[in-house]
Amino acid sequence: MSTPAPDVVRSAYAQLAVTDLGAARWFWVDMLGFHVQYEDNSTLCLRGTDELTHHSLVLRRGEIAALDHISYRVRTPEDIDKAEKFFTDIGRPVKRVPRGAGTPGVGDAVRVIDPLGFPVEFFHGIDRAERLIQRYDLRRGAEIARLDHFNICTPDIPAAYAHYKSLGFGCSETIEGEGEHELYAAWMYRKQTVHDVAFTGGAGPRLHHLGVATHESHQVLRTADLFGALRKEHHIERGPGRHGVSNAFYVYLRDPDGHRVEIYTSDYYTGDPDHETYRWSVHDDRRRDFWGNAVIESWYKEATPVLDLDGNPKLVTDALLDESAVQVGADGLG
Ligand code: XXG
Ligand code: FE2
Numbered sequence: 001m002s003t004p005a006p007d008v009v010r011s012a013y014a015q016l017a018v019t020d021l022g023a024a025r026w027f028w029v030d031m032l033g034f035h036v037q038y039e040d041n042s043t044l045c046l047r048g049t050d051e052l053t054h055h056s057l058v059l060r061r062g063e064i065a066a067l068d069h070i071s072y073r074v075r076t077p078e079d080i081d082k083a084e085k086f087f088t089d090i091g092r093p094v095k096r097v098p099r100g101a102g103t104p105g106v107g108d109a110v111r112v113i114d115p116l117g118f119p120v121e122f123f124h125g126i127d128r129a130e131r132l133i134q135r136y137d138l139r140r141g142a143e144i145a146r147l148d149h150f151n152i153c154t155p156d157i158p159a160a161y162a163h164y165k166s167l168g169f170g171c172s173e174t175i176e177g178e179g180e181h182e183l184y185a186a187w188m189y190r191k192q193t194v195h196d197v198a199f200t201g202g203a204g205p206r207l208h209h210l211g212v213a214t215h216e217s218h219q220v221l222r223t224a225d226l227f228g229a230l231r232k233e234h235h236i237e238r239g240p241g242r243h244g245v246s247n248a249f250y251v252y253l254r255d256p257d258g259h260r261v262e263i264y265t266s267d268y269y270t271g272d273p274d275h276e277t278y279r280w281s282v283h284d285d286r287r288r289d290f291w292g293n294a295v296i297e298s299w300y301k302e303a304t305p306v307l308d309l310d311g312n313p314k315l316v317t318d319a320l321l322d323e324s325a326v327q328v329g330a331d332g333l334g
Pocket of ligand 2: 149151198209210211262264
């Protein structure tokens with residue numbers, strides 16, 4: 001019998017290493033409108049307007065631009081122990097991180113390298129934060145409301161799907177070919193939206209992007225206008241547009257280190273117990289952009305490297321395949 005999975009509530013935060021904290025502050029705080037909850041010489045803890053927990057994004061000064069970890073909140077303190085046992089039993093590296101030894105504001109946690117090679121944290125306790133929902137006077141830039149999802153690059157999408165299924169995630173949408181095992185991409189959730197995590201085909205483990213939510217589509221357009229007005233249009237990579245998958249309105253930006261972020265809004269509720277997976281054909285030109293606009297090649301090819309569990313600027317080496325061994329953006333070739 002397999003070990004019970006921890007009860008994951010939602011994607012909670014990501015911790016990124018950035019090479020220039022000042023430049024990153026300009027991008028994420030001044031332009032995107034994240035609120036600063038904690039700041040010291042080397043770290044910024046940021047959150048969106050609607051978030052009542054300490055942070056949803058941590059920026060740490062590092063030697064190279066990389067992902068320290070993605071982090072999921074679990075329902076009870078016992079679920080941290082369950083996560084430790086779950087990953088130990090499938091033979092993955094595991095490390096306990098007591099409150100105070102890890103990320104500011106976060107309680108006891110466990111960090112693992114998952115079967116896809118990603119550094120992933122599970123925690124329950126996190127400091128509360130002041131309610132800013134109606135502090136309209138503090139809003140600026142993109143007016144980010146909350147973290148929505150992680151998107152990760154991995155060469156083996158069926159393996160990623162199977163792993164997250166074993167962690168109790170549902171699947172809202174897929175991109176598929178005709179063949180039985182032709183799964184090009186999948187969107188999987190624990191909270192009642194389209195996703196907490198999605199997979200993009202390509203060399204891995206790498207972080208493809210963080211999806212952050214605004215309330216309305218005009219904030220997506222305004223974000224693009226702001227970058228244009230400041231002659232910073234090179235930060236805009238793809239969109240604005242309407243996704244086929246998820247129906248969300250989007251624009252993808254690259255931060256000063258190349259980390260990709262998607263400003264995302266207006267997806268739908270997935271919480272009914274009999275919610276069915278919506279399957280897109282890889283040959284449907286509306287799947288990635290509902291208006292049929294082509295996806296720029298850099299979006300399929302470029303991504304953020306990940307670090308090992310000690311947080312050293314050392315790439316995780318167990319990448320499953322190199323880029324040449326997969327059809328890069330295979331679903332984009334349809
Ligand atoms: O969040 C997303 C995405 O994963 O970033 C990409 C929703 C849809 C898409 S896609 O490009 O497939 O429409
Ligand atoms: Fe996304």
